[in-house]
Amino acid sequence: MKLNDMKATAGSRKDRKRVGCGIGSGNGKTAGRGHKGQKSRTGGKVARGFEGGQMPLIRRVPKRGFTSKVNNDFQIVNLSQLNAFDDGSTVDAAALFEAGLVRNAVDPIKVLATGDLSKKVELAVDAVSASAANKIQAAGAKLKLISAEA
DSSP: OOGGGOOOOTTSOOOOOOOSSOGGGSSOTTTTSOSSSGGGSTTOOOOTTOBTTBOOHHHHSOOOSOOOSSOOOOEEEEGGGGGGSOTTOEEOHHHHHHTTSSSOSSSOEEEEOSSOOOSOOEEEESEEOHHHHHHHHHHTOEEEEHHHHO
């Protein structure tokens, strides 16, 4: 097969719709836009969510709750998950990411007190719950908060 022998698969290429090219074309006169109305005009677009002057749904539905502007999107790690590491190892964002316990090594990490810690690891994370901090000290592990340094 040569380049000059190659052809597109049947049906893979389609001619563009030629509108406004006379009544014999099937798309002449109004060019498939129908008669009159906003959508038949040039630039006649309708904004997303616009309901023809009726009060839009987003404004009709009551608003509830509160969205804090403070970004507290911590990646959560439980104490029981830290038992996967060896004694004396340093557990930081990179180590947790490598072990598959967090999504990425960039976002802040918080340790919660679910489960017990049986290993003496050096923990370097952004935040720790109060009960988790107590359990970490009781296990003889070292805790270092990263966000406090920055």
